[in-house]
Amino acid sequence: MAQSSVISSKQTDYISPARRTTMGVVFLVMALTIWFGFVISTTSDALTTFVLYPGGSDVVVADLIFASRPILNILAFLCAGLGAYQLAKGFGKWTNTLLGVVAGLFIAAFLVWGSSGTSLNLAGLLKVAVVRAVPLTLGAFSGIFCERSGVFNIAIEGMMLTAAFCAALFGSLVNIWFGLFTAVLSGILLAYVLAVLSIKYKVNQIISGTVINIFATGITSFLSAKFLQRHSELNDSGRFTTWNIPGLSEIPFFGPILFSHNMFIYAMFIFTAVLTVLFFYTRWGLRTRAVGEHPKAADTLGINVNRTRYISVLIGGAMAGFAGAYFVLGSVGRFDEVMTAGRGFVGLAAMIFGNWNPIGSLGAGMLFGFADSLASKLAILKVPIPNKFLEMAPYLVTMIVLAGVVGRGQPPAAGGQPYEKE
Amino acid sequence: MTTSEQKQKKTGSFSIFIEEIRKNSLTVTILAIVSGLLVGGLIAAVTSENVYAAFGESFLAGIGAIFTVFWNTYKALFTGSVGVPADIIAAISSGSWDAINRSLAPFFESLVQATPYIFAGLAVALGFRVGLFNIGAEGQIFVGALATVWVATSLKGWPALVHVPLALLAGAAAGGFWGMIPGWLKAKTGAHEVINTIMMNYIAFRLSEYLLNGVLGDPNKATPISAPIEKSAWLPRLFPDPNRFHWGFFVALLMAFLVYWLLFKTTWGYELRTVGHNPNAARYAGMSITRSIVITMVLSGALAGLAGANEVLGVNHNLGVAFSSGYGFDSIALALLGNSHPLGVVLAALLFGFLRNGAIQMQLTAGIPIDIISVLQALILAFIAAPAIIRTIYRLKEPKPELETPAVETKKGK
Structure with a gap:
């Protein structure tokens, strides 16, 4: 039984060329969405504020305030870079992990974009997510x-x-x-x-x-x-x-x-x-x-x-x-x-x-x-x-x-x- | 073991299961219903304060109180679903149409309640015959209702003769589309239709909340509910108020006949049943399993969509977010109760319709919450699905292992 699970995990490690390409394209599409969906609709002087402690907490952390647009650009570049590498060489057995990473970057970009010009209680959001x-x-x-x-x-x-x-x-x-x-x-x-x-x-x-x-x-x-x-x-x-x-x-x-x-x-x-x-x-x-x-x-x-x-x-x-x-x-x-x-x-x-x-x-x-x-x-x-x-x-x-x-x-x-x- | 082998094996065990159900004799079905009703009455009795008070007085009074609860419960169930016999007789002898209409209103209301059950039950039964589990009837009912309400509210000034069929078709099409997705995924990727139909249910719920809060919602109302549909899209009622009996019931019967005809009188139906019965043989005979699965799920979804359309056009005349109360899951129970045969489904749906309508009266007069019928349905479903339980309780003999007659018969048809 142990053997069969070893075999099956090896099967998942193998990434077919078609899937490699698909994943690369998916990464690139996410990068493009950040550029054409988020960056374009953000003004260049917009600031994003993330509040880093949830309500009712004594552990006060200073708010994280940054310019939205540069951060969005960085996130998009990261996605695009990973996508390009995936298309060119492929991440092999790490492909699924990388999909998670890119999805995480995309969600981060979404939050930065969504809260540009206003503030978002990131800590509160995550705390509720855990609950x-x-x-x-x-x-x-x-x-x-x-x-x-x-x-x-x-x-x-x-x-x-x-x-x-x-x-x-x-x-x-x-x-x-x-x-x-x-x-x-x-x-x-x-x-x-x-x-x-x-x-x-x-x-x-x-x-x-x-x-x-x-x-x-x-x-x-x-x-x-x-x-x-x-x-x-x-x-x-x-x-x-x-x-x-x-x-x-x-x-x-x-x-x-x-x-x-x-x-x-x-x-x-x-x-x-x-x-x-x-x-x-x-x-x-x-x-x-x-x-x-x-x-x-x-x-x-x-x-x-x-x-x-x-x-x-x-x-x-x-x-x-x-x-x-x-x-x-x-x-x-x-x-x-x-x-x-x-x-x-x-x-x-x-x-x-x-x-x-x-x-x-x-x-x-x-x-x-x-x-x-x-x-x-x-x-x-x-x-x-x-x-x-x-x-x-x-x-x-x-x-x-x-x-x-x-x-x-x-x-x-x-x-x-x-x-x-x- | 390869994936295709596993898939075949799974479908194989499923068809054996269906075969078991089919062998399940009428006696077991009836006993299952009776047992379900008895246990339901017992639950009503043990949760009644009167019974405990009576037991406080004496044992005999307690037993008497239990019987009183049983009697009141089922009396309310009967008068609520059929009518008060004395009233009916008095109305008929008085000869007044209005009185007759009023006294028979509970009976027709039960038929109204049974109508969506017929559609949804047919949807699930059709899937069963092809070895598919359509748990998504609930979601298909919702999208069907959404499409129907859209057609029924946005087209104005159309003749009823065109508007009603068009609205029904819209419901069927939307339901069919909702069923097609899990069907296609099953056929192409092997993704289990049970999980996918469940997921599609919740997507449908969120979609309906979104649409009813937005474009389909009535701007004059605070609650998410659609505007009332155009009068030209109403499924015509046969009798004056308060009798809500409408033509949808006959549409449902027509559908039952069509499903019967499709499954048992056409080559196509033979193909579908063969896929359900023995996918290997079907594939060997050159039948397309992919096509059968997708077609079945489309038809199944369309039938469920019609259930939603029927409720909108025939009963509610608008659509709110909480309009379908568990038809989807109940229809699994009644498809099994009806042996996955259209006629059986109609009978089972009538039973459920009468139960549901009677339960409303039961809640009003006997003070027993309507949810008791869900308990009843669950019990009946358990007894039907595990006939061995019924056989053990009533000490019935195991049926003799039958020869595989159905297979021989169907071969002649080919």
Whole structure:
């Protein structure tokens, strides 16, 4: 199994000439967009102001003020240079990394252009991006557990919604820790339903996921209308308070963005590390991935395929439950009907964009969170782009990645197939 | 294992799954519905304060209260979806058309509620027959409704005979386009249509929010809602108010017939079903899998788009951002319930329409939130998808392994 993953990673290292050219052209197009889209519409004396500390932070950093146009030109030159090198020689296995770099330069140029003549709270933007990334990344982790073992989980949304409901109800009745506990438990219970339907009864996994999604929407709205809306004391769970990490939170700029949050944000970072070790450096991870890639081979080696899947799906459910708890205990402190609003599906998208990999999913979650955060700021920036289009970005890039335009993701090979022992 | 092999294997397991569903006998279907209704009633009972109060008095009173809740719930469901029998009889004997119309209004309203379900259910069922999972009906409904509302508001002074079909066509075309993208991506790149249709759903939602806040929105309204459509684009109603029954229902039935005819009476349909059943055989026989997938997704999207058009032209006469309430996901349930057969879909859609309409009454009189029907639908879907659960509960015998008769029959048709 380890061998096959080595082989597959080698396959991704190979960049076909056609793709090399495409990427070069993409880089150049970005450079041209900066020139003809941004530079031209910026006056030569315009200044961009980036505020470098978010509101409510004691760590005051001086604002970053610079002339917009020269910076935009530099960014465009960098993109063009990278594009030219890519066309001429190619970056080989670094191509995808470079795509990320160029995309980053492009986003920077967009921000410089958008805030030319005004000021933009960059730190606030990034801080919100980190917060918005939490349910997406944790949802993606839930997906990773399930799909790495070969079970599609489109029910992340339903699990999160149910967990959010439990967190609000039991958080109000007992305390937030009990709310968190029941949220995770409800995620596990729904995951058990998913597992029984998909593994034991061999129901198509998309159908079992749909069952859970419809059920979760129905039961939470039903109970909420029946109880929470009539008794507001049942829907007042409180939330986890912000905890500044001593020392780290005082780092200028980065401190308030990364180290001044409630525990869900720290949990996201910790889980990223834990999942990476778990999946890629332990025997358990190797076995789980084996079951997801080639269950028959795993079975031959004495791994109990269905048991492995049950365990993975249940952990995935716990993860979705934790993510759902965030909506209430980490964010607003109360439950509203259908409050997850499709975040579970964006989590699924983050998992795909992150190539079924914890670190990648964190990156994807952050990127999607950033898009979300930026969309809410667009109105302030007076950029002639409707924020709804920016909100579409996560879905569009997922489709592009899935289509293999910018490097095909590698889903677990046995995803979606029930295992039948011969 | 190469990618193409994997793809084939996946579609293979899918067709086995569909085959399982098909073997699922009528008994299981009926028992699934009954069980779903029973569990739904039970949920209504355990969440009722009266029941707990009665149990406080005595055990027998508690049991009695449970039955009262059951009775009230299903009475409300029945009178809400069909009408009050005594009223209907009284109205018919009085002979007044107005009274008859009023007493039968709940029944026709159920048909109105069932209409979008028929379209959306057909959309999903058509995909199932070709081995495709169209989870994107919801998004296709939205873009269909957007295109329809555009045609229905911007063309003025057209005769209804032209305007209505044109508005319907616009909805179908937009839905078809929305379905074509995931279909094309699936056929050309192998990208899984489930993920892509989900993504297209959310793109459609954002698009509709954008358009309804902008060009399609009513400038006189603070909320994102379109202007009312031109009267010439209304799908005509058959009866006077409050009866909202309109011609869309018959359009839906016509579509069901067309889907049936396409799938089972044409060479083309045979090709589509073969691709769904056994892509290897289809490829070997020289059928184009790419073309089948794209065509199916276009038709499927068009049917879903018609559901949106139907709601705009027949019921709401305008379009708000929250107009479709989960038809997309529910239609997956009813396509399975209807065995992915057009007739089955129509019956399942009628069931869902009656449930949905009855639930409104249930909310008003029995105080049971309407969302209970989503729970009901989820339960029915689970029981249908896993017939083994029903067989275990009711101790039914496993069906004997059948001979592969359908394959033989269809071969004759070729």
